[in-house]
Amino acid sequence: MPAKGKHRRPKSQRFTRSIAVAGTGGAALALPLMGATGAHAATPTASVAQSVEKTVAAPTAVKKAAGTKTYAVKAGDSLAKIADEQNVGGGWKKLYSDNRSVVGSDPSLIRPGLKLTIGKKAASGSAKQSSARTAPSAAKPTKATEAASTSSSSGYTLPVVGATVGTSYKVAGSMWSSGYHTGVDFVVPTGTTIKAIAAGTVVSAGWGGAYGNQVVIQHADGRYSQYAHMSSLSVSAGQTVTEGQQIGLSGATGNVTGPHLHFEIRTTPNYGSDLDPVGYLRSHGVAVG
Known part of the structure; x- marks a missing residue:
């Protein structure tokens, strides 16, 4: 008979071992878990879940960084x-x-x-x-920045800085004697600096009828550039010019509805031998907006 007043020895807690398997993108990760009957039995499980979650999430960030x-x-x-x-x-x-x-x-x-x-x-x-x-x-580039960025390593530059393209080349219309626009219009206010697109020799500089005050320059590749409707001229026939040199100021002389620069590329110095001016500039590495 058990003696009164004595305590029974408490039975030791039994621990069970189990294995948790977490999938990480196809690979199995075996994690030993200590199971207990006490209130703290869930703690290791939560810790492992957080660890697995971080392991699985890592490849996702790598995929995003690689999407270039x-x-x-x-x-x-x-x-x-x-x-x-x-x-x-x-x-x-x-x-x-x-x-x-x-x-x-x-x-x-x-x-x-x-x-x-x-x-x-x-x-x-x-x-x-x-x-x-x-x-x-x-x-957005300022005019000062654009002035330094319009040239190219090939020795060509835009004829005017900070301009938007108005009427494009080959646009059809009855207002032109040829039935289409023989150049491209750069919309700029009167007094904007006009520059030679490349080195060359001035063939003509003066009044050009419907073109108003104009300048025509012959370049080393045999092509000619024409700049029309100018308010004033800074060069004269026979003068040699360099890439980006000022040749005059924009205006609205001749047959126009407002100030702009009419720009052409020709195979001869005369009207009727026009080429695509934008395509010509781009072929020489000049970006045209």
Whole structure:
């Protein structure tokens, strides 16, 4: 008979061992769990679940970072054009921000063959992104910036800076004697500097009838560039000019409805021998908006 007043020895708790298997993308991860009948039995399970969750989530971040591609710039490309064709979220500003260390300080100056990264995360910790954050923000180029970015390594430049294209080449209409527009119009206010697109010799500089005050320049490749409706001229026939040299100021002389620069590329110095001026500039690496 058991003696009164004595305590029974409590039975020791029994622990059971079990194995938890967590899937991590097809691989099985065996984790030993200590099972107990006490209130703290769930604690190890919660810790393991958190560990497995972190392990599974890691590959997802890698996939997002890998979603980039490289684009090789072609003649006639601009950041805006590339961003539109490649569906870049954030447009040309995002594309420029991601590739600033490659493009340089002038977003309008991209040369054929340049390699751009499409789809790079703006928050990347790479050296390229770090330099982009410390540099000025990629705002719309100012006229001063554009002035330095319109030229190309081939020795050609835009005839006017900061202009938008108005009437394009070959647009049909009865207001033109040829039945179509023989050049391209750059919409600029009177007094805007007009520049020679490349080095050459001035063939004519003066009044050109419906073209108003005009300048025609012959270039080394045998082509001729014409600049019309100018308010004043800075060069004369027989004078040699260099790329980007001022040849006059824009205006509204001759047969016009408002101030602009009418620009042509010709195979001869005369009317009726026109070529696509935008295509010509782009073939020489000059970006035309």
